[in-house]
Amino acid sequence: MIELTELERVRLEKLNRLREEGMEPYPRQANRTHTTQEAILAFKSKAEGEPVEATVVGRLRSIRKMGKTTFTHIEDGFGRLQLYLRLDDLGDEWMALFNEIFDLGDFVQAQGTMFRTRTGEVTLHVADILMLAKALTPLPASKEEVVDEKRVVYSAFADPEARYRQRYADLAVNPEVRDIFRTRTKIVRALQRFLDDRGFIEVETPILQPIYGGAAARPFTTHHNQLHQDLFLRISFELYLKRLLVGGFERVYEIGRDFRNEGVSFKHNTEFTMLEFYMAYADYRDVMTLTEQMVAYVADQVLGSTTIQYNGHTIDLSPPWKRLQLREALVDKTKIDIAKYPTADSLRQEMVAQGHEPSEQSTRGKLIESLLDHYLEPDLIQPTFIYDYPRDISPLAKSVPGDPHTVERFEVFVGGMELCNAFTELNDPLDQEQRFQEMGHDYAVDDKERHPVDEDYLRALLYGMPPNGGFGMGVDRLIMLLTDQASIREVILFPHLRSKD
RNA sequence: GGCCCGCUAGCUCAAUUGGCAGAGCAACUGACUCUUAAUCAGUAGGUUAAAGGUUCGAUUCCUUUGCGGGUCACCA
Numbered sequence: 001m002i003e004l005t006e007l008e009r010v011r012l013e014k015l016n017r018l019r020e021e022g023m024e025p026y027p028r029q030a031n032r033t034h035t036t037q038e039a040i041l042a043f044k045s046k047a048e049g050e051p052v053e054a055t056v057v058g059r060l061r062s063i064r065k066m067g068k069t070t071f072t073h074i075e076d077g078f079g080r081l082q083l084y085l086r087l088d089d090l091g092d093e094w095m096a097l098f099n100e101i102f103d104l105g106d107f108v109q110a111q112g113t114m115f116r117t118r119t120g121e122v123t124l125h126v127a128d129i130l131m132l133a134k135a136l137t138p139l140p141a142s143k144e145e146v147v148d149e150k151r152v153v154y155s156a157f158a159d160p161e162a163r164y165r166q167r168y169a170d171l172a173v174n175p176e177v178r179d180i181f182r183t184r185t186k187i188v189r190a191l192q193r194f195l196d197d198r199g200f201i202e203v204e205t206p207i208l209q210p211i212y213g214g215a216a217a218r219p220f221t222t223h224h225n226q227l228h229q230d231l232f233l234r235i236s237f238e239l240y241l242k243r244l245l246v247g248g249f250e251r252v253y254e255i256g257r258d259f260r261n262e263g264v265s266f267k268h269n270t271e272f273t274m275l276e277f278y279m280a281y282a283d284y285r286d287v288m289t290l291t292e293q294m295v296a297y298v299a300d301q302v303l304g305s306t307t308i309q310y311n312g313h314t315i316d317l318s319p320p321w322k323r324l325q326l327r328e329a330l331v332d333k334t335k336i337d338i339a340k341y342p343t344a345d346s347l348r349q350e351m352v353a354q355g356h357e358p359s360e361q362s363t364r365g366k367l368i369e370s371l372l373d374h375y376l377e378p379d380l381i382q383p384t385f386i387y388d389y390p391r392d393i394s395p396l397a398k399s400v401p402g403d404p405h406t407v408e409r410f411e412v413f414v415g416g417m418e419l420c421n422a423f424t425e426l427n428d429p430l431d432q433e434q435r436f437q438e439m440g441h442d443y444a445v446d447d448k449e450r451h452p453v454d455e456d457y458l459r460a461l462l463y464g465m466p467p468n469g470g471f472g473m474g475v476d477r478l479i480m481l482l483t484d485q486a487s488i489r490e491v492i493l494f495p496h497l498r499s500k501d
Numbered sequence: 502g503g504c505c506c507g508c509u510a511g512c513u514c515a516a517u518u519g520g521c522a523g524a525g526c527a528a529c530u531g532a533c534u535c536u537u538a539a540u541c542a543g544u545a546g547g548u549u550a551a552a553g554g555u556u557c558g559a560u561u562c563c564u565u566u567g568c569g570g571g572u573c574a575c576c577a
Contacts, residue, residue, distance in 0.1 A: 005511065006511090006528080006545090006546065007511055007527080007528060007546090008511085010528065010529075011528095062537070062538090064536050064537060064539050064540095065533090065536095065539090066533055066534065066535085066536060066539075066540090067532070067533040067534065068533080068534040069533090069534040069535070069536080070534095070536090071535075071536045071537065071539080073537080082536085082537075084535075084536085086534065086535095087534070088534075103528090104527075117535050117536080117537090118535050118536095119535070119536075119537075121535095121536095121537075123535090137511080138511055138512085138527065138528080139511090139512090139527095140511070140512045140513090140527095141511070141512040141513080141526055141527040141528095142512070142513080142526085142527095142538095143525095143526060143527090143538040144538065145537075145538045146537085152538085153538095154513080154525085154526075154538060155512060155513040155514085155525075155526055155527095155538095156512085156513075157512060157513085158512090158513070159508090159512090159513090159569085160569070160570065161508090161568070161569045161570080162512090162569095164569090165569095173512090215576095215577095216576060216577050217576060217577095218575095218576075260576075261576095262575075262576050263502090263574085263575065263576075265571095265572090266570095266571085268576090359574095363577085365577095366577090392577085393577075395577075436577095438577095439577045440577055451577065487570095497568085497569080498567090498568065498569085499568095500567080500568065
C-alpha cells in the first residue's frame with residue numbers, strides 16, 4: 001500500500017464518510033448534457049431570463065465558501081465554469097456534505113440552471129451535485145486571478161523534476177502545458193497534411209531492426225527470445241524508406257520515434273520524434289524549396305503567422321530562406337577555406353595556426369563539423385540552409401560533381417539549433433558499398449565496435465533506386481520553435497529521467 | 502563522463518557570521534447567503550534529499566551518495 005501523507009489521510013476519511021452516507025466516491029457513469037463551454041454558450045445564445053438547464057462535469061479547481069453559499073469553479077476538457085451553491089436550494093444536509101467532503105481536485109457532476117452573477121460571470125446555479133471521483137492527493141497548490149483577460153498564477157507548480165516525473169499533475173494544474181501538447185498535435189497534423197497534399201504517402205517501417213543505420217549514433221540493443229536474435233531500436237528510418245523507392249513508391253514519409261543511446265540535453269532526448277521523407281526525381285535543391293514551404297505552412301496553419309518568437313528572438317519563417325554554402329560560411333566566420341585543406345592533417349594544422357584547438361583523432365569531416373557547431377550554429381537564428389558537406393561524414397549522400405570531398409547535403413538551422421538534415425541520396429550501389437567500407441563498416445557482424453554493413457540495403461540498390469532527395473527533421477525541435485520552449489523536455493509528454501531509486 | 506548550481510511543510514519560497522526552522526497558499530476549527538488570489542479569527546503540519554565528519558551547537562562548513570538544472574565533452 002502506498003504510504004499516505006497527513007493531507008491524504010484527511011481525504012481518505014472524507015471518502016469513507018461518503019461511503020457511510022451511502023454515496024459511491026467512484027461511480028461508474030457520468031451524465032453530462034453540456035461541456036462547460038457549451039453551457040456558457042447556450043446561456044449566452046438565449047434571451048436573458050429564459051432558463052437554460054445543464055448538467056456539467058469537471059474537476060473542482062477553486063472553492064470559496066461563504067457560510068450559507070459557496071462558489072466554486074470546475075474545469076473540464078474545454079474550459080471552466082463557476083458553480084453557485086446555496087443552502088436554500090440544497091438543504092442543510094447537502095450543503096454540509098459538500099462543504100465538508102468535497103475538495104479541490106475532486107471530479108464532480110453538477111446539475112442546475114444557468115444565470116449571470118452580479119459581477120457578470122455566467123454561472124451554474126446548482127440544484128444537485130455529486131461526486132464522480134474523489135481525489136485523495138491534493139493537486140499542487142496554485143492560485144490564480146484574471147487581470148485584463150490574462151491569467152496570473154501564484155505559486156505555480158514549477159519544479160521541473162516534479163513536473164516531468166508527475167506530468168499528470170503538471171498538466172492538471174498548468175493549462176499552458178496542456179496547450180503546448182495540443183499545439184504539438186496540430187503541428188504533426190499540419191506536417192502530414194502538407195505532405196499528403198503533395199502526393200506523399202505515410203508509411204510505417206520497423207522500429208526493431210536487425211541492423212541499425214542511417215545516422216551516426218549508438219543504438220539500444222534488445223533480444224528476441226524465440227528467434228534467438230539480437231535486435232536494435234532504430235536510430236533512423238532512412239534505409240527502410242529508401243527501400244520503398246526501389247519498390248516503386250515515388251514519395252514516402254514517416255513520422256515516428258527514433259532511439260539514440262547518447263547524452264541528453266536541452267535539445268536531445270533519448271527517444272525523439274523524427275520526420276523523414278524521400279522524393280524521387282528530386283535533388284537537395286528541390287528539397288530545400290519544399291522544406292521552407294513546409295515549415296512556413298505549418299507555422300501559418302498552427303499559429304496563423306510565419307513570424308515566431310523564440311528565446312527572445314523574432315524569427316521570420318517565410319520563404320525563401322537564406323542559403324549559405326558551408327565552405328563560404330566558414331571562410332566568412334573563421335577565415336579558414338576548407339577547400340584549400342583536403343586532408344585532416346592539413347586542416348588541423350591550419351586550425352591550430354588560427355588559434356583553434358582541434359581534437360587529435362578527428363577526421364577532416366569531423367573537424368569541419370566542429371567548426372560549424374562552434375562558429376556558425378549559435379548565430380544562425382533566422383532559418384538558414386547550410387549546404388555542401390564533407391563527404392566523409394555523409395556516407396549516404398551523393399557527391400557534388402567534380403568535387404570528390406564534398407556531397408550534396410544541407411542542414412537547416414533556426415534559433416541557433418539544427419532542425420533538418422537532407423541530401424541528394426546516393427543511389428549508386430557500388431559507390432555506396434565503398435562508402436560503407438570507408439566509414440569503418442564491416443561485413444563481420446559479430447565485431448561490436450564496427451557498424452555492420454546492411455547488405456540487404458545494398459541488394460536493394462542493385463535493383464536500381466531512382467535519383468531522389470531525402471530529408472530528416474527533428475519534430476520535437478520544430479515544436480520547441482513554434483511553442484517558444486527552451487527545452488525539449490517541455491514538448492515531450494514524458495521525457496526520459498533517471499530512476500529515483 | 503568533467504565542471505558549476507540546486508534539493509527546507511502538499512505547493513511556492515525565507516532563515517544574518519554556525520546560535521530556538523519561518524511565511525503565503527493548501528489542510529483543519531470557527532464566523533460569513535453574489536464570491537472570484539473571497540475575507541476575518543484560530544490550530545496543526547519538518548529526520549532541512551540520504552549517510553558520515555568538524556563543532557558546545559550544522560539548513561548553514563567538509564566528505565560521499567542520490568536526483569534535478571545548466572554547461573562542456575561524446576554523438577561513423
